[in-house]
Amino acid sequence: MLEVFVFSTLNGLVTGLLLFMLASGLTLIFSMMGVLNFAHASFYMLGAYFAYSISLKLGFWAGLLVAPILVGTFGALVERYALRRVHAHGHVAELVFTFGLAFLIEEAVQFFWGADTKNYQSPDLLDFPLFTLFGQEFSAYRGFMITISVGIFLALYYVLTRSRIGIIIQAAITHPHTVASLGHNVPLIFMAVFGVGTGLAGVAGVIAGPVLTTFPGMAVVLGSIVFVIVVIGGLGSLGGAFVASLMIGLLQSYAIASNLGMPDLLNWLGLEFSRDHPLNDLWTLTLPQIAPVLPFLLLVLVLIFRPTGLAGKREE
Amino acid sequence: MGKFAAWVGYLIVLLGLPQLFDSVLAITIFNQMAIAIVFALSYNMLLGQGGMLSFGHAVYFGLGGFMAVHALIMIEFETVYFSITLIPLVGGLIGLIAAVFVGSFSTHKAGTVFAMISLGIGELVAASSLIFVSFFGGEAGVSADRTFGPPFFGVEFFQDVEIYYLSAGWVFVSTVFMYLFTQTPAGRMANAVRDNPERAEFIGYSARRVRFISFCTSGFFAGVAGGLFALNYEFITEENLNAVTSGRVLLMAYIGGLGYFIGPIIGAVVLTLMNSLLSNYTELWMLYLGMMFVLTVLFLPRGFAGFIMMHQTAWLRGKLSSLFLPYLITGTPAIMFGGSILAAIEMLHHEGEPFGFLFLTLDSGNTLHWLALAAVGAASYFACRRSLGQLNVAWEEANRMDNPTEGGPG
Amino acid sequence: MSILSLHNVSKSFGKTEIIRGVNLDIQAGERHAIIGPNGAGKSTLFHLISGKYQLSSGRITFRDQEIQNRPPYEIARLGLARSFQVTNIFPRLSVFENVRCGMLWQQGLGYSFRHLLGRQTELNARAIHLLEEINLADRADFPAGELAYAQQRALELGVAIASGADLIMLDEPVAGMSLSEAEAAVSLIRKITKGKTLVMVEHDMNIVFDIADRISVLVYGEIIASDSPQAVRANPKVQEAYLGEAALAAAGDNDA
Ligand SMILES: Nc1ncnc2c1ncn2[C@@H]1O[C@H](COP(=O)(O)OP(=O)(O)OP(=O)(O)O)[C@@H](O)[C@H]1O
Ligand SMILES: [Mg+2]
Numbered sequence: 012m013l014e015v016f017v018f019s020t021l022n023g024l025v026t027g028l029l030l031f032m033l034a035s036g037l038t039l040i041f042s043m044m045g046v047l048n049f050a051h052a053s054f055y056m057l058g059a060y061f062a063y064s065i066s067l068k069l070g071f072w073a074g075l076l077v078a079p080i081l082v083g084t085f086g087a088l089v090e091r092y093a094l095r096r097v098h099a100h101g102h103v104a105e106l107v108f109t110f111g112l113a114f115l116i117e118e119a120v121q122f123f124w125g126a127d128t129k130n131y132q133s134p135d136l137l138d139f140p141l142f143t144l145f146g147q148e149f150s151a152y153r154g155f156m157i158t159i160s161v162g163i164f165l166a167l168y169y170v171l172t173r174s175r176i177g178i179i180i181q182a183a184i185t186h187p188h189t190v191a192s193l194g195h196n197v198p199l200i201f202m203a204v205f206g207v208g209t210g211l212a213g214v215a216g217v218i219a220g221p222v223l224t225t226f227p228g229m230a231v232v233l234g235s236i237v238f239v240i241v242v243i244g245g246l247g248s249l250g251g252a253f254v255a256s257l258m259i260g261l262l263q264s265y266a267i268a269s270n271l272g273m274p275d276l277l278n279w280l281g282l283e284f285s286r287d288h289p290l291n292d293l294w295t296l297t298l299p300q301i302a303p304v305l306p307f308l309l310l311v312l313v314l315i316f317r318p319t320g321l322a323g324k325r326e327e
Numbered sequence: 328m329g330k331f332a333a334w335v336g337y338l339i340v341l342l343g344l345p346q347l348f349d350s351v352l353a354i355t356i357f358n359q360m361a362i363a364i365v366f367a368l369s370y371n372m373l374l375g376q377g378g379m380l381s382f383g384h385a386v387y388f389g390l391g392g393f394m395a396v397h398a399l400i401m402i403e404f405e406t407v408y409f410s411i412t413l414i415p416l417v418g419g420l421i422g423l424i425a426a427v428f429v430g431s432f433s434t435h436k437a438g439t440v441f442a443m444i445s446l447g448i449g450e451l452v453a454a455s456s457l458i459f460v461s462f463f464g465g466e467a468g469v470s471a472d473r474t475f476g477p478p479f480f481g482v483e484f485f486q487d488v489e490i491y492y493l494s495a496g497w498v499f500v501s502t503v504f505m506y507l508f509t510q511t512p513a514g515r516m517a518n519a520v521r522d523n524p525e526r527a528e529f530i531g532y533s534a535r536r537v538r539f540i541s542f543c544t545s546g547f548f549a550g551v552a553g554g555l556f557a558l559n560y561e562f563i564t565e566e567n568l569n570a571v572t573s574g575r576v577l578l579m580a581y582i583g584g585l586g587y588f589i590g591p592i593i594g595a596v597v598l599t600l601m602n603s604l605l606s607n608y609t610e611l612w613m614l615y616l617g618m619m620f621v622l623t624v625l626f627l628p629r630g631f632a633g634f635i636m637m638h639q640t641a642w643l644r645g646k647l648s649s650l651f652l653p654y655l656i657t658g659t660p661a662i663m664f665g666g667s668i669l670a671a672i673e674m675l676h677h678e679g680e681p682f683g684f685l686f687l688t689l690d691s692g693n694t695l696h697w698l699a700l701a702a703v704g705a706a707s708y709f710a711c712r713r714s715l716g717q718l719n720v721a722w723e724e725a726n727r728m729d730n731p732t733e734g735g736p737g
Numbered sequence: 738m739s740i741l742s743l744h745n746v747s748k749s750f751g752k753t754e755i756i757r758g759v760n761l762d763i764q765a766g767e768r769h770a771i772i773g774p775n776g777a778g779k780s781t782l783f784h785l786i787s788g789k790y791q792l793s794s795g796r797i798t799f800r801d802q803e804i805q806n807r808p809p810y811e812i813a814r815l816g817l818a819r820s821f822q823v824t825n826i827f828p829r830l831s832v833f834e835n836v837r838c839g840m841l842w843q844q845g846l847g848y849s850f851r852h853l854l855g856r857q858t859e860l861n862a863r864a865i866h867l868l869e870e871i872n873l874a875d876r877a878d879f880p881a882g883e884l885a886y887a888q889q890r891a892l893e894l895g896v897a898i899a900s901g902a903d904l905i906m907l908d909e910p911v912a913g914m915s916l917s918e919a920e921a922a923v924s925l926i927r928k929i930t931k932g933k934t935l936v937m938v939e940h941d942m943n944i945v946f947d948i949a950d951r952i953s954v955l956v957y958g959e960i961i962a963s964d965s966p967q968a969v970r971a972n973p974k975v976q977e978a979y980l981g982e983a984a985l986a987a988a989g990d991n992d993a
Binding site for chain 3: 508510514515516519522525526528530532533536540544
């Protein structure tokens, strides 16, 4: 029991931190442009694919370095030449645009890389068990994922709260006109933030690709979850996104690991139903079965009872 | 009485199509169009008229469809006894019930909150449908046979064309009712709430209630579309209520044009055609669809219908014909440019093997082909760029206002 | 008989108390002006009465019903109409639709989806008539968002009065209008409020003294005087707190 718990916690932590890498960029972009970037997970996918192609020629580490830069540059270009244009037509148009972009990127990935799963491998260097607990191995690569994610969180936190550029960014988000009149190039700042945000998603893709498999559907798998996190955490709140990421990561991990379900509940209540009961599916429901649904359930509940999210102050 | 004529024309087109094209493929496509039109119109009721961006509209379509298939099964096993012509109504009622339930908490706000709730509900329902196998049939879905019900004036619906006429009837009636809805106080206030929910409250209307009414009506018609789907295909799967279907209807309505009643009809027709015809010619049609969608959002924010309506002023002034030549001068190189891009994409796709492209045979192994393509592409690009000036001048000329404060079409 | 009364109404945003225990009685049929320096809380008072904001404490009765903290649409249905200081119309609807929407509820059409607007001949005629009165008849089919500023102000007024409510509250209806436009608007206001009750916030003293039967002076969230124009003019407290300032401001510009 304890062993399951420890490993679920570790796995949940890995997933949660990974989710945070995506959610942090998404939240930054949201605070900046006031619109959710539906294509955010597509940049994550691009990161994985770019890194895969690079790793074939130059190895994993080159991919880790170059792919996020490529993704970030692409993101910045998208902001500069497309989003800025759509912005004039309002939020719905922006949201719909990023939705279309996600669709297009998925198709483009299939075009360039094919529809099959890519054999994108973690580096040999990290191919050893970091430690063994209760007879189970925890791979060094997962430890590496945790290190990178935590490193990024700290760096982001430092840049945003301590550095000059971070202060300018924060000011530009809330008071773009004032910042512009102080002589800063606000559109450039926005473009840079978009580039960095998508670049972060790229990093997540690079390091998640080997573990979560690199295939054209990987954006869809994570895309809506990241949305959920950002909304639950409170739109625009980095701290909220951090908490929500860990929460969702752990929640899913525990739900998958536990084999509790309705049968146990019914047992406990002393109830019994025959297999022909019309609601048999309901009576045999188990937690691992509903694990993928939990984030969305949480999303709907949060939106109904606390539309600003757990940490958010701002509505809409 | 131009409107009346338009409706009669619509009905004639709907009923006349199978007379003009009677191949099996054509009938299949018409059936798909019929479903898509009702679905897209119902979606526009939310987004275009009510300002509610939904990422989960397939829920009402799918639930309606599932219940419709189950109703067909019940007819087959004589649990119930009614004509299958009423199946879309079953779908509609289920769509309505689902919308009443979801709308009771999701219409509180429009904007991002509404969009996110719709996304969450969409994912929830799609995931649950895979869990509750006895009703939704898991990955395989559920299927039925539509030919068991009592004959409808002797028709037993063995053939797709018979279903088409039935669908056409439902499409016409649904379109009429959805149009009439836009002309009622509830429909007009939906527009008002879309524009300015706050002010609507100060003239006596609860924005939430107004949204709720639109939402439910829209759910009803989405369910009707689901019922038409069930009748046509006689089966339905989880895919018909998941995010893919929700995305597709958003695409249709947006590409067609949200601001106009006929926009979604155009979108439904164009997308269904692309879906069925293009997929015969190229494996990459989804990629092209994505490109078209993104380009539409970027350059035609009001969709195809908006593009057509842009010419209303020129038409009213009788100057539309003056635009013909300028359009030709710019359009030809533009189409050639687009064509060379497509050719390049196809060449990349067909690596190493020759393939037919329009009336040409292209081979990506042939450097000459690449060079020629690049030349045509570059030339047409610059020709198009250069001709934009004359198009602009002609456009200004055709739309020049006699009265300086008069604006374009709404 | 008073149609609207405020009892000890207070409103705080966070720690700052913007409205501090306001008592006010509006008599049925009177034209009542509320004046006060910028930031005194006049618009906030309007928002409290019309239901946009919740009260921190106090009571508001309209026609002997308590209306505090009820949603705006319920208050509007009781026959209280208002306009906004910052234009607040339906930008994508046509000008005609804007005023017609303003009429729908009182016409008893509610949320109906059984009536066709095109068939409501009498309603449509009334909407056209109102457009003529506010001088926008030739703009009837225009999207409201494309109107010039002064025309939007006129439409703002039109939407407010469309319902034919008994109590009409106008928040700086003529601010930003040219002199002639303002004059036209004032005579229109006078005409349409005949037999009704008017509460109006206005900075232009000429208009205020011209139109009002009674004036209340709001300073820092408190009513310091509520009386006939002559009495208010003579009130030393008012002169000290407000009129001197306003005279200065009016000399510069009649800003919003
Ligand atoms: N939603 C709010 N939150 C916080 N403070 C507010 C809010 N609304 C108004 N205030 C403050 O309340 C005070 C009164 O504002 P209000 O708009 O009511 O003044 P006013 O008398 O209408 O002024 P003006 O003549 O400029 O229109 C101002 O100091 C304003 O900053
Ligand atoms: Mg004010």
